[in-house]
Amino acid sequence: MKNFVIFLIISQLLFPGEMKEWPTHTICKTEEVEAYYKSCDPMQDAGLSMDPCYRSLGKRLMAKIGVILRQDINLLYMNSRIGYNGVYLFHEEKTLCEKTAPKFSFCGKKKGEFVLYNHSVKIGGPSLPKGEYFINLELINENNYIIACVNFTVYSHPTV
Amino acid sequence: MDHRWIFLLSLWCVFDSAGSCCVEELPPVSINCYKCNLSVAPMDLPKHTTRLDLSFNPLKSLSRNHFLQMSKLELLDLTRCSISLIEDHAFFGLEHLHTLILTGNPIERWSSSTFSGLESLQRLVVVETSLTSLSNLPVMQLPLLKELNVAKNLLKSLFLPIYLSSLHILDLRANQIANIKEDDLDNLRNTKLSNLSLILSQNPLTNIVPGSFRSISLHMLHLKGCFSSANVMESNLKAMSGLFVEKLVIGHYRNYLKTIDLKSERVEGLCNMNIEELTITGMHFSQNTFHEYPIEVPNLEFLDLSRNVLNIDKCCLQISDGISNLLHLNLSYNRQVVLYSVFLNLSHLQSLDFSHTELTNVGVYPIFVLMDKLIYLDLSNTKSHFSIQCSFCGLYSLQVLKVSHSVFETNILASVFKDLKELRLLDMSSCGLIYIPVETFASLKLLQKLDLSNNKLLELQGSVLNPLNDLTILNVSSNSFPSLSSETTQFISQNLSEVDLSNNPFDCSCNQMPFLLWVYEQSNRRLRFSNSLKCQTPEYLQGTQLSEVNLICNLTIYVCFGVFVVITAIAGGMFYCYKQKYFHLCYLLQTHNNHNVEKEYDAFVIHSSLDEEWVKEHLVPKLEDGAPRFQLCLHYRDFIPGIPITTNIVNEGIRRSRKALIIVSQNFIESKWCSFEFEMVMSWQFLESQCGIIVILLEAVNMAHLKHMLGLNKYLRKNTYLKWVDGYVERKVFWRRLREALQKGDESKLCAPQLDNNNGDVCEEQNEHNRMKL
Numbered sequence: 001m002k003n004f005v006i007f008l009i010i011s012q013l014l015f016p017g018e019m020k021e022w023p024t025h026t027i028c029k030t031e032e033v034e035a036y037y038k039s040c041d042p043m044q045d046a047g048l049s050m051d052p053c054y055r056s057l058g059k060r061l062m063a064k065i066g067v068i069l070r071q072d073i074n075l076l077y078m079n080s081r082i083g084y085n086g087v088y089l090f091h092e093e094k095t096l097c098e099k100t101a102p103k104f105s106f107c108g109k110k111k112g113e114f115v116l117y118n119h120s121v122k123i124g125g126p127s128l129p130k131g132e133y134f135i136n137l138e139l140i141n142e143n144n145y146i147i148a149c150v151n152f153t154v155y156s157h158p159t160v
Numbered sequence: 161m162d163h164r165w166i167f168l169l170s171l172w173c174v175f176d177s178a179g180s181c182c183v184e185e186l187p188p189v190s191i192n193c194y195k196c197n198l199s200v201a202p203m204d205l206p207k208h209t210t211r212l213d214l215s216f217n218p219l220k221s222l223s224r225n226h227f228l229q230m231s232k233l234e235l236l237d238l239t240r241c242s243i244s245l246i247e248d249h250a251f252f253g254l255e256h257l258h259t260l261i262l263t264g265n266p267i268e269r270w271s272s273s274t275f276s277g278l279e280s281l282q283r284l285v286v287v288e289t290s291l292t293s294l295s296n297l298p299v300m301q302l303p304l305l306k307e308l309n310v311a312k313n314l315l316k317s318l319f320l321p322i323y324l325s326s327l328h329i330l331d332l333r334a335n336q337i338a339n340i341k342e343d344d345l346d347n348l349r350n351t352k353l354s355n356l357s358l359i360l361s362q363n364p365l366t367n368i369v370p371g372s373f374r375s376i377s378l379h380m381l382h383l384k385g386c387f388s389s390a391n392v393m394e395s396n397l398k399a400m401s402g403l404f405v406e407k408l409v410i411g412h413y414r415n416y417l418k419t420i421d422l423k424s425e426r427v428e429g430l431c432n433m434n435i436e437e438l439t440i441t442g443m444h445f446s447q448n449t450f451h452e453y454p455i456e457v458p459n460l461e462f463l464d465l466s467r468n469v470l471n472i473d474k475c476c477l478q479i480s481d482g483i484s485n486l487l488h489l490n491l492s493y494n495r496q497v498v499l500y501s502v503f504l505n506l507s508h509l510q511s512l513d514f515s516h517t518e519l520t521n522v523g524v525y526p527i528f529v530l531m532d533k534l535i536y537l538d539l540s541n542t543k544s545h546f547s548i549q550c551s552f553c554g555l556y557s558l559q560v561l562k563v564s565h566s567v568f569e570t571n572i573l574a575s576v577f578k579d580l581k582e583l584r585l586l587d588m589s590s591c592g593l594i595y596i597p598v599e600t601f602a603s604l605k606l607l608q609k610l611d612l613s614n615n616k617l618l619e620l621q622g623s624v625l626n627p628l629n630d631l632t633i634l635n636v637s638s639n640s641f642p643s644l645s646s647e648t649t650q651f652i653s654q655n656l657s658e659v660d661l662s663n664n665p666f667d668c669s670c671n672q673m674p675f676l677l678w679v680y681e682q683s684n685r686r687l688r689f690s691n692s693l694k695c696q697t698p699e700y701l702q703g704t705q706l707s708e709v710n711l712i713c714n715l716t717i718y719v720c721f722g723v724f725v726v727i728t729a730i731a732g733g734m735f736y737c738y739k740q741k742y743f744h745l746c747y748l749l750q751t752h753n754n755h756n757v758e759k760e761y762d763a764f765v766i767h768s769s770l771d772e773e774w775v776k777e778h779l780v781p782k783l784e785d786g787a788p789r790f791q792l793c794l795h796y797r798d799f800i801p802g803i804p805i806t807t808n809i810v811n812e813g814i815r816r817s818r819k820a821l822i823i824v825s826q827n828f829i830e831s832k833w834c835s836f837e838f839e840m841v842m843s844w845q846f847l848e849s850q851c852g853i854i855v856i857l858l859e860a861v862n863m864a865h866l867k868h869m870l871g872l873n874k875y876l877r878k879n880t881y882l883k884w885v886d887g888y889v890e891r892k893v894f895w896r897r898l899r900e901a902l903q904k905g906d907e908s909k910l911c912a913p914q915l916d917n918n919n920g921d922v923c924e925e926q927n928e929h930n931r932m933k934l
Contacts (some may be wrong), residue, residue, distance in 0.1 A: 103442075112240045114264070
């Protein structure tokens with residue numbers, strides 16, 4: 001997985017995005033759960049990995065995201081839209097970076113810097129019920145510029 | 161004019177040469193060539209370009225005198241241009257350049273004359289440029305350099321060359337500095353400037369040699385995410401003793417999970433530093449350890465302990481003992497703080513922030529009673545429940561109060577803010593308020609900004625706001641009021657410069673017309689007004705903008721008014737045309753109700769008094785004396801004296817007669833009474849809906865005159881009439897036709913079809929018989 005991320009980063013550096021459509025990448029694929037993602041940022045692909053691959057959201061998982069910044073992120077907002085089996089469920093907005101209180105290490109980084117966020121994430125909640133999930137994640141900065149945009153598709157098929 | 165042409169021409173050249181990708185942004189002249197796939201910097205830019213963004217272009221290398229022709233350039237952005245080679249004097253000629261950004265370029269070699277010519281450069285950004293040592297960076301020729309950003313490089317040492325000691329900001333974030341040696345900062349020690357802000361965050365500091373920071377004076381020192389464990393932090397902070405720093409930031413970023421047991425030794429090192437502002441943030445302290453170990457930093461004025469998952473039992477024993485000069489305290493985003501009696505000792509505080517930390521004892525005891533110097537108090541999201549009237553007693557200097565997401569007992573609202581005479585800002589959003597008593601804001605004479613959003617207010621009385629003379633900004637969005645009273649709207653228009661009324665369930669029916677009109681007016685005024693005001697009721701207008709509804713409502717009124725005017729005009733016109741007939745009709749209708757008047761006359765004779773001779777000589781003898789006998793109503797004989805003529809005409813003449821005999825002659829046409837009588841008869845006929853008018857044309861009449869009598873003229877053209885002519889036979893026929901006409905519709909006379917009185921007796925018998933039947 002690590003090599004994969006590095007490959008992505010290097011490919012980003014070498015070919016700063018001219019592609020309109022980015023390939024679909026696999027995050028993980030087990031008997032219980034399959035997760036894929038695709039960058040929806042016209043400028044660049046995103047590197048992403050998740051380990052280990054659980055169906056349960058309650059457990060901690062290591063998440064890696066790598067993005068080259070096209071603009072400063074003194075302020076950063078995260079918009080996520082979540083759908084289930086083709087039906088739109090809900091929409092959430094979160095402030096990740098504030099100017100006075102940089103919660104995350106990537107807050108306040110400037111244009112051109114490479115952000116590699118590599119931390120354990122705990123989403124919380126029960127195991128995913130069976131079905132197909134669609135998650136659209138957008139990171140937006142103070143100028144309403146899309147820093148990163150990723151579409152996830154997660155298939156959950158419990159074995160029980 | 162010439163200059164403008166040259167400028168345009170040169171611009172065209174730029175676009176032509178740069179493949180129309182670069183975008184010019186004014187003012188000041190700034191050229192953005194972001195991601196234009198340029199391999200060389202465009203040579204023919206407008207001469208006075210001040211900002212040039214060449215980021216994300218594969219320039220690969222910068223040749224000598226690369227930017228020679230852009231002498232006016234002030235900012236040059238070369239982010240991620242894959243530059244590995246910068247030739248000597250590459251930036252020569254950029255004598256006005258103050259910012260140079262070289263982020264993300266894998267520069268292999270720096271030579272001593274790389275930056276030659278950059279006499280005005282103040283800010284240099286060399287983030288992610290694979291730099292291994294600060295000494296390699298040839299910045300000694302930059303006399304005005306104030307800010308150097310060397311973040312995310314491969315630096316292993318903090319050795320500061322002498323020429324960097326005059327910097328204001330040195331950002332060494334995310335390098336690989338693990339050890340700080342005693343002589344690394346020697347060059348700072350010898351200068352007495354304390355303007356340097358040193359950012360060492362995200363360096364894996366493990367070993368700071370004691371004495372490295374001795375008698376070093378800094379403006380700011382950032383040490384976020386530097387210490388991998390509590391022990392490392394403890395030893396390194398101790399090693400930093402002797403440091404003079406105005407602002408010190410230590411701590412971690414989010415997702416740092418290691419718990420730190422906070423013992424007094426952990427931050428003991430801080431006691432040997434001279435710190436004015438201390439921020440410890442992002443630490444995951446283990447529970448119930450904080451209160452035992454006071455922080456002793458005597459000169460501290462500002463203490464920020466936000467986001468540390470702190471659980472403080474007896475606030476704030478540890479602070480009140482150790483830090484006597486403290487003015488600003490921030491305990492926001494922690495777990496729980498219990499305010500204890502020692503909290504009263506913190507009476508010298510000027511600002512206090514408890515937001516997003518669960519608080520105990522606030523609103524139950526008059527806990528702020530001694531804090532007469534406090535200016536800023538943030539109690540938002542503290543789960544506070546204010547139940548005593550003296551919750552904010554003693555806060556005489558308070559200017560900012562934030563209590564959003566708190567609960568207020570309704571009975572204390574009227575007097576809870578009475579001491580806050582200096583208050584400028586009050587945030588009471590999301591407090592679940594349904595009703596605000598009139599006296600609530602009575603003491604807040606200086607209040608400028610009031611936030612009442614996300615409550616459940618059912619109305620906003622003008623009398624509540626009236627004491628707020630200085631109020632300029634009001635937020636009442638997301639409440640439950642359907643409209644505002646005229647008193648409130650008047651207050652808003654007169655006093656405020658900004659108001660937010662959005663997300664209320666507005667009623668857009670036309671009873672709210674004054675409010676809707678007011679909303680419409682505001683869109684044309686100086687007042688900054690909330691944009692999305694949407695109707696909730698009535699259902700068909702749900703989701704419509706208030707200002708648009710306003711117009712539709714107006715339109716209905718205008719349409720109604722228009723229709724009313726048209727109808728009135730038509731009615732008026734009709735009334736004018738048919739005025740006479742109308743009167744007649746009314747007059748008749750008045751008496752029409754009791755219409756069971758016995759018809760005692762067979763015919764009412766309408767004639768001009770000048771034709772009376774003919775009536776007396778011919779008509780009366782022939783009809784009244786003949787058989788069957790007709791009873792005529794004659795005005796000279798049958799009208800009752802002492803009654804108005806009109807009444808006589810209607811009551812005696814028209815209503816009691818079965819038919820009307822109209823004797824038309826030139827005199828008739830000229831007579832006003834005759835035409836009146838004729839009109840009345842016509843109207844009566846209309847009411848009774850039976851044909852009862854017999855017209856006798858006594859003499860030839862002037863047709864021109866006849867035309868003036870519209871009704872008669874029309875009648876004569878449409879109906880058969882009798883003509884009085886000379887000659888025996890003609891007269892005979894005339895009388896026969898007249899009798900027939902008079903008999904028609906009267907059964908009593910049916911038995912006497914004959915002209916002359918041959919069977920008069922039989923007929924009388926028949927008449928008797930008929931009367932008995934009736």
